[in-house]
Amino acid sequence: MNKINHEQLLSLEHPFIPVEKFRSSLRVSQKHIEKEIATLTSTVSEISKKSVQGSMDPKQVEVALEAIVTRLSTLKRKLKDTRAEETLYSQRTKVRLQHLQEFTAIPTLDSDDFARWSRVRLNRILIDYMLRDGFRETATLLAKSEHIEDLVDIELFVQSAKVEQALMRQSCAECLQWCKENNSNLKKIKSTLEFSLREQEFIELARERRSQEAIAYAKKHLTPWKDTHLKEISHVMGLLAFPPETKCHPYKRLYDKSRWNDLISQFRSNNFALQFFTPEPLLNVTLQAGLSALKTPMCYQADHRNINCPVCDPDTLGALATDLPLSHHFNSSIVCRISGQIMNEDNLPMALPNGYVYSYNALAEIASVNNGKITCPRTGAIYDITQVKKVFIS
Amino acid sequence: MESFIKDYDKIIKKQRTLETNDPLDRLIAVVNEAKEKIRADPSSVTSSLAVLGKSIRTVSNGISEEQKEIQSSLSKYSKAIDKKFTADMMAAINPHAFDNKENILRSTIAMHFIRQGNFEIGDTFAKEAGLTVPDSMRHQFMEMFDIVAALKEDNLEPALQWATRHRSGLEKRSSTLEFKLHRQRYMQLLMGRQVQEAIAYARKNFAYFGTRHTQEIFRLMCSIIYMDHIKSSPYADLIATNTNADIQHMFTRDFCSLIGLSCDSPLYVSVTVGTQAMPTMIKMASIMKAKKTEWSQQQELPVEINLTDDTKFHSIFACPVSKEQATEENPPMMMGCGHVICKESLQKLCRGSSNLRFKCPYCPQESMASQAKNVYF
Numbered sequence: 001m002n003k004i005n006h007e008q009l010l011s012l013e014h015p016f017i018p019v020e021k022f023r024s025s026l027r028v029s030q031k032h033i034e035k036e037i038a039t040l041t042s043t044v045s046e047i048s049k050k051s052v053q054g055s056m057d058p059k060q061v062e063v064a065l066e067a068i069v070t071r072l073s074t075l076k077r078k079l080k081d082t083r084a085e086e087t088l089y090s091q092r093t094k095v096r097l098q099h100l101q102e103f104t105a106i107p108t109l110d111s112d113d114f115a116r117w118s119r120v121r122l123n124r125i126l127i128d129y130m131l132r133d134g135f136r137e138t139a140t141l142l143a144k145s146e147h148i149e150d151l152v153d154i155e156l157f158v159q160s161a162k163v164e165q166a167l168m169r170q171s172c173a174e175c176l177q178w179c180k181e182n183n184s185n186l187k188k189i190k191s192t193l194e195f196s197l198r199e200q201e202f203i204e205l206a207r208e209r210r211s212q213e214a215i216a217y218a219k220k221h222l223t224p225w226k227d228t229h230l231k232e233i234s235h236v237m238g239l240l241a242f243p244p245e246t247k248c249h250p251y252k253r254l255y256d257k258s259r260w261n262d263l264i265s266q267f268r269s270n271n272f273a274l275q276f277f278t279p280e281p282l283l284n285v286t287l288q289a290g291l292s293a294l295k296t297p298m299c300y301q302a303d304h305r306n307i308n309c310p311v312c313d314p315d316t317l318g319a320l321a322t323d324l325p326l327s328h329h330f331n332s333s334i335v336c337r338i339s340g341q342i343m344n345e346d347n348l349p350m351a352l353p354n355g356y357v358y359s360y361n362a363l364a365e366i367a368s369v370n371n372g373k374i375t376c377p378r379t380g381a382i383y384d385i386t387q388v389k390k391v392f393i394s
Numbered sequence: 395m396e397s398f399i400k401d402y403d404k405i406i407k408k409q410r411t412l413e414t415n416d417p418l419d420r421l422i423a424v425v426n427e428a429k430e431k432i433r434a435d436p437s438s439v440t441s442s443l444a445v446l447g448k449s450i451r452t453v454s455n456g457i458s459e460e461q462k463e464i465q466s467s468l469s470k471y472s473k474a475i476d477k478k479f480t481a482d483m484m485a486a487i488n489p490h491a492f493d494n495k496e497n498i499l500r501s502t503i504a505m506h507f508i509r510q511g512n513f514e515i516g517d518t519f520a521k522e523a524g525l526t527v528p529d530s531m532r533h534q535f536m537e538m539f540d541i542v543a544a545l546k547e548d549n550l551e552p553a554l555q556w557a558t559r560h561r562s563g564l565e566k567r568s569s570t571l572e573f574k575l576h577r578q579r580y581m582q583l584l585m586g587r588q589v590q591e592a593i594a595y596a597r598k599n600f601a602y603f604g605t606r607h608t609q610e611i612f613r614l615m616c617s618i619i620y621m622d623h624i625k626s627s628p629y630a631d632l633i634a635t636n637t638n639a640d641i642q643h644m645f646t647r648d649f650c651s652l653i654g655l656s657c658d659s660p661l662y663v664s665v666t667v668g669t670q671a672m673p674t675m676i677k678m679a680s681i682m683k684a685k686k687t688e689w690s691q692q693q694e695l696p697v698e699i700n701l702t703d704d705t706k707f708h709s710i711f712a713c714p715v716s717k718e719q720a721t722e723e724n725p726p727m728m729m730g731c732g733h734v735i736c737k738e739s740l741q742k743l744c745r746g747s748s749n750l751r752f753k754c755p756y757c758p759q760e761s762m763a764s765q766a767k768n769v770y771f
Contacts, residue, residue, distance in 0.1 A: 008673035014479035037454040048443040058436035065429040101395040138519040290668025293699040298708040309707035310660035316502040394714040
């Protein structure tokens with residue numbers, strides 16, 4: 001029962017492994033180099049052509065080649081900066097894989113190692129929650145004081161916060177740039193974010209009644225989506241005919257500034273999907289599971305409250321759990337109201353003559369310092385230890 | 395996990411090879427070579443450029459080959475990861491269960507930090523989330539962590555003062571903390587070879603506990619005889635290495651209990667239980683989905699989540715006959731033999747008659763329903 005099912009618990013850790021960031025960080029310099037090779041090949045063939053035609057003498061060829069070397073050296077310096085991200089994510093991948101590897105060596109749920117691992121996991125989950133809600137200062141402080149910077153994604157949220165802030169300022173440029181960088185993956189999840197951004201830029205031109213620019217923009221940026229979004233395109237084109245203060249559907253809604261907030265949430269959900277982050281914070285997800293598993297009807301009855309039970313606190317977790325389903329049990333487990341210990345064959349349940357059941361160990365301890373007398377903590381009735389009776393729970 | 399680490403190492407190794415033999419350096423080298431040739435012999439310009447074209451192709455083929463290798467290892471690695479980490483965590487939750495409860499959750503988080511002793515983090519969080527943490531709770535936990543810090547340094551004085559101040563509350567909870575602290579202090583004196591002081595200390599402080607801890611006090615006094623080689627004596631347990639940690643734990647537990655709070659952070663307990671419960675919940679959700687039933691709207695989870703003993707806080711009685719959980723209307727009843735079943739099952743067994751003799755389903759004894767009585771767990 002106390003053995004850990006590692007496979008099961010590991011299956012929850014998808015968001016923890018930065019697969020996408022690791023892959024894309026390795027891709028950055030590759031892309032630059034590919035591009036450079038293409039330019040280089042064409043430049044060199046250009047030079048050969050000119051040299052054969054005689055429009056370039058050997059001296060000029062030499063100068064042209066020197067220019068190429070300078071270009072390559074500049075790129076080399078530039079790539080050094082992109083290495084920083086590459087190092088960050090390869091380091092991070094390694095640390096996290098090792099963290100999970102260490103987890104697989106923990107044998108039981110009641111070991112200190114598991115408690116330690118759980119505490120780290122709780123902090124990871126809390127930091128995820130804070131970053132999503134923009135509490136970056138606390139997140140950073142907590143990560144630092146617990147030495148788990150490599151186990152949380154502060155940088156990632158800093159980057160996406162920049163895009164979100166730009167959208168809040170009603171600027172699409174940063175988000176479009178992000179779409180470009182993640183183009184292939186966005187396609188994989190069938191994202192329409194880029195189209196929504198293009199629509200928005202068009203809407204803003206229409207709002208300012210810059211019709212000529214709007215038409216040019218539509219020709220350039222909306223037409224590529226004609227196969228899938230023709231209806232939407234025709235809707236936004238309609239804006240050219242309707243002023244921003246129109247009450248006419250669907251144009252009124254397209255002009256609505258709240259579309260910017262929709263863009264932010266669309267960006268968030270796409271961004272999370274790429275990193276395999278859950279749409280809801282992990283804290284909410286995990287708490288729901290935990291509170292349901294702990295919730296019993298007794299938690300909401302004053303005379304059954306247990307101060308150690310999280311759900312029994314009506315002001316905090318008990319209030320959070322009100323809309324969650326109750327736990328379900330096919331098997332009995334009887335907890336001693338005096339000692340909090342589980343009653344079983346090693347610590348038998350004993351009934352007082354009034355029918356109240358407590359564990360043998362707890363009753364024996366009370367009797368030993370009380371001349372064999374027991375006071376029932378719930379009713380105040382006093383009995384002799386010899387009056388208690390074994391209870392059998394099958 | 396090992397296979398992922400191996401895959402990862404492979405990728406990194408390839409990447410390092412690529413980096414040490416920098417593709418750009420290789421390109422720079424061939425361009426420079428052509429340039430030097432032309433400078434030395436301007437008439438060779440055509441052939442040199444042709445050679446350059448060819449070398450660029452060779453070099454770039456080599457580079458893209460290496461890049462491709464990294465890419466294919468990467469995609470193999472990421473596919474393996476996707477295959478391993480499959481849990482669809484969203485399936486098991488109700489996205490609206492916490493609607494409008496954001497502030498409850500946040501104050502729970504703030505309190506979690508306070509009660510862990512992370513006051514700075516708790517304050518920063520409260521500030522960022524626009525919450526106020528009750529000062530009283532803060533002061534209580536500051537006092538607690540000050541005393542724990544002293545205990546860690548073997549300074550029992552603050553804890554003893556606290557325990558004496560709260561003697562009646564502790565006794566009501568049948569806590570033995572105060573005596574354990576005195577015992578620890580006595581052993582400290584004894585181990586420090588201050589026998590006279592130890593005896594004086596015992597005289598002054600043990601008397602109060604005379605009735606409750608007679609046996610212990612006998613042993614403590616007797617251990618004086620063995621103080622020089624206590625480790626090989628029958629009293630070795632009195633100086634066990636973990637007594638300090640035990641006392642810290644006992645103190646924290648009693649302190650929290652006295653101010654009406656749980657010993658462990660409720661947030662920690664809930665999240666830890668949640669982590670263990672999630673795989674089962676996810677599996678159940680996928681089964682329910684296949685059957686097209688929404689589980690989150692049900693009053694009760696359709697599966698049993700096993701809890702570890704330390705997270706069982708309430709007695710659960712499931713009737714062994716009907717398998718139903720006991721309720722107020724259907725309470726647990728103990729039959730004459732001591733076996734417990736639910737009232738409804740009992741009524742079925744006795745066919746509604748209170749003085750019909752029937753056999754217990756779990757032992758050979760016979761009894762009547764009138765002999766059965768309510769039990770309270």
